Amino acid sequence: MASAHSRMKCGEFRTNYQQDTTIFPTPLARRVAVLSVIFLLVAPSFLNPYFLNLGIQIGYYGIAALGLNIVVGFTGQISLGHAAFFGFGAFASAWLNNTTGIPVFFCIPLAGTMTMALGLIVGIPAGRIKGLYLAIATLASQYILEDFFSRADWFTGGAYGAMANPFSIFGFEFNNDQRYFYVVLFYVVIMFLFGTNLLRSRDGRAFVAVRDHYLSAEIMGINLTKYRILSFGISSFYAGIGGALFGHYLGFVSAEGFTIMLSIQFLGMVIIGGLGSVMGSLMGTAFMVLLPELMEAGVGLVGHNAPGLTHALAYIKEMSIGLAIILFLIFEPDGLAHRWKMIKAYWKLYPFSY
Amino acid sequence: MTEMPPLLNVSDISLSFGGVHALTDVSFDVRPGEIFSIIGPNGAGKTSMLNCISGRYQPNKGSITFKQKEMIGLRPNDRCNLGIGRTFQNLALFSHMTVLDNIMVGRHHLLKNNFLSGSLYWLGGARKEELTHRAEVEDIIDFLEIAHIRKSIAGTLSYGLRKRVELARAVALRPDLILLDEPMAGMNLEEKEDMARYIIDLNEEWGMTVVMIEHDMGVVMDISHRVMVLDFGRKIAGGLPDEVMANPQVRKAYLGEDDEPAPEPQPEGEVA
Ligand SMILES: Nc1ncnc2c1ncn2[C@@H]1O[C@H](COP(=O)(O)OP(=O)(O)OP(=O)(O)O)[C@@H](O)[C@H]1O
Ligand SMILES: [Mg+2]
Numbered sequence A: 001m002a003s004a005h006s007r008m009k010c011g012e013f014r015t016n017y018q019q020d021t022t023i024f025p026t027p028l029a030r031r032v033a034v035l036s037v038i039f040l041l042v043a044p045s046f047l048n049p050y051f052l053n054l055g056i057q058i059g060y061y062g063i064a065a066l067g068l069n070i071v072v073g074f075t076g077q078i079s080l081g082h083a084a085f086f087g088f089g090a091f092a093s094a095w096l097n098n099t100t101g102i103p104v105f106f107c108i109p110l111a112g113t114m115t116m117a118l119g120l121i122v123g124i125p126a127g128r129i130k131g132l133y134l135a136i137a138t139l140a141s142q143y144i145l146e147d148f149f150s151r152a153d154w155f156t157g158g159a160y161g162a163m164a165n166p167f168s169i170f171g172f173e174f175n176n177d178q179r180y181f182y183v184v185l186f187y188v189v190i191m192f193l194f195g196t197n198l199l200r201s202r203d204g205r206a207f208v209a210v211r212d213h214y215l216s217a218e219i220m221g222i223n224l225t226k227y228r229i230l231s232f233g234i235s236s237f238y239a240g241i242g243g244a245l246f247g248h249y250l251g252f253v254s255a256e257g258f259t260i261m262l263s264i265q266f267l268g269m270v271i272i273g274g275l276g277s278v279m280g281s282l283m284g285t286a287f288m289v290l291l292p293e294l295m296e297a298g299v300g301l302v303g304h305n306a307p308g309l310t311h312a313l314a315y316i317k318e319m320s321i322g323l324a325i326i327l328f329l330i331f332e333p334d335g336l337a338h339r340w341k342m343i344k345a346y347w348k349l350y351p352f353s354y
Numbered sequence B: 001m002t003e004m005p006p007l008l009n010v011s012d013i014s015l016s017f018g019g020v021h022a023l024t025d026v027s028f029d030v031r032p033g034e035i036f037s038i039i040g041p042n043g044a045g046k047t048s049m050l051n052c053i054s055g056r057y058q059p060n061k062g063s064i065t066f067k068q069k070e071m072i073g074l075r076p077n078d079r080c081n082l083g084i085g086r087t088f089q090n091l092a093l094f095s096h097m098t099v100l101d102n103i104m105v106g107r108h109h110l111l112k113n114n115f116l117s118g119s120l121y122w123l124g125g126a127r128k129e130e131l132t133h134r135a136e137v138e139d140i141i142d143f144l145e146i147a148h149i150r151k152s153i154a155g156t157l158s159y160g161l162r163k164r165v166e167l168a169r170a171v172a173l174r175p176d177l178i179l180l181d182e183p184m185a186g187m188n189l190e191e192k193e194d195m196a197r198y199i200i201d202l203n204e205e206w207g208m209t210v211v212m213i214e215h216d217m218g219v220v221m222d223i224s225h226r227v228m229v230l231d232f233g234r235k236i237a238g239g240l241p242d243e244v245m246a247n248p249q250v251r252k253a254y255l256g257e258d259d260e261p262a263p264e265p266q267p268e269g270e271v272a
Helices: A027-046 A049-074 A082-100 A104-122 A131-151 A177-199 A202-212 A214-219 A224-250 A260-273 A278-302 A307-311 A313-331 A335-349 B046-054 B076-082 B099-105 B115-120 B126-143 B159-172 B189-204 B217-223 B241-246 B248-255
Strands: B008-017 B020-030 B035-039 B061-066 B084-086 B177-181 B209-213 B226-231 B234-239
Touching (some): A027 A049, A049 A177, A082 A131, A082 A224, A082 A260, A177 A224, A177 A278, A202 A224, A214 A224, A214 B076, A260 A313, A260 A335, B008 B046, B035 B189, B035 B217, B046 B084, B046 B177, B099 B126, B115 B126, B126 B159, B159 B177, B189 B209, B189 B217, B217 B241, B226 B248, B241 B248
Parallel strands (some): B035 B226
Antiparallel strands (some): B008 B020, B008 B061, B226 B234
């Protein structure tokens, strides 16, 4: 079976289906991925805390963004309430740990599971409605959950918020950025492997089928209602894990952090990274986390000459995000992941670009 | 073969959309192992008939039994388990997926891995199962001669190839009854000949019973065992191809002035 894989290098042949279904399209991609992980493993020893913090942020937001991409990018639905699930995961993990004493190590996946259960319930409307109506329904769930966060004292600490203990294994506390970086890295690798696997097996294909042509998906035996709701559930699982990592990192969870603004930022991450691309979710998140930092650095550079800019920094940061989303929608609707593919294809064929 | 009960029995089906009577009291049988063609002018109700069998439309009246089991009320996604597969008149591929993935979706109801075992892939046996089914899908790919495009994105293919991929996906369901809605529409002569050959092979070698809607009378006469003619939602004739062709009512309704070629179907917006 010497198939001509469109993205394979010339001269690269596969001799069985197993080789043809590996996670990485080429051996090079595999090596790059392994090297990046090795790099990230040693990174904490030389990166300064500022960059470690950014890396950690990209990690937990990236996991949540992957979840949103499953529902929006792969299943073709819309969710304006992702931040609420992210927040629910953060509260759930802190609450579990504080009330039952279950170690944080176990609370994170448990919080993910609780958030998934919530997502399955909140996702029920998705089984029946689509488009604008679904957007409104998820918006409603965003506000209902926000309200719940501020009222449910027993669960969230209400207006005071909740303390979240640091991550620990056998008494060893991951209480600084250097250490916590590894926790997040571990989860990023696991969750992105899960995501990639999901999308190359039965249920992941079913999501994409529902997105691309729901009528024929149904003829193929796919229960539309089930998969539309399941997609919300799985997406919430990722959001919950991301949120729990966020909570135990900050040590404190408060309801203000999980507003519609964050939901929209999550959408921005998947749009910029590429709807329907697993790795794009991470790229888009990195972009969204780094953009405001770049703005700040830029303003810092020219700040002496233009003091007005320094005052406007907060607005500049927010506007740059909005602008980036709009520009991507217009010029690069397939996102960074697609651009990256094009660049790789270009170099592979260089200098025969046509 | 005459003693066997019909595989599919359609009796007194009526279907209307507001004032439009798409189907009126249509009855017919499909016997196991035959190629059964439905013909008729545009808007005669042929696609509506297939939609009733595949569960997309609920008829207002009548009964459809498949393997002696009542189909009315059964959801479309439950019908492939019983052995019904279909293709669509207007292309209905998953256009952003590869050809391979499109066909693998056809295995959905036969696969057992789910989001959990799928996410774990190597640990829960999902990988092994996927590879087993992949091998079967490759047989279908070889049979339909689409090996060279298996990694292409479905939406980028030519019309003829897409029709073939759609057939492959329906075959992947391993149906006992396959419903083909104008499998040769828009194809050139060579592509039509290929398609006719595939349909005959599916019928004779893969043992599938075929119900086919087709406008190309040459093909219909050549490969069908029996033919039914619909006109304005009513069945006006049914039987062996030659008998049907000899029927004056059919000549009048369908062929109009005798030698005029059959009208080409117009693609519609929403897929029926
Ligand atoms: N979903 C629908 N809503 C309203 N009317 C419909 C619908 N589906 C079919 N019809 C009507 O039912 C009648 C039969 O349509 P159908 O698509 O079954 O015809 P057909 O025989 O397949 O025609 P063609 O050869 O053009 O494919 C037509 O008048 C059509 O407009
Ligand atoms: Mg039709």
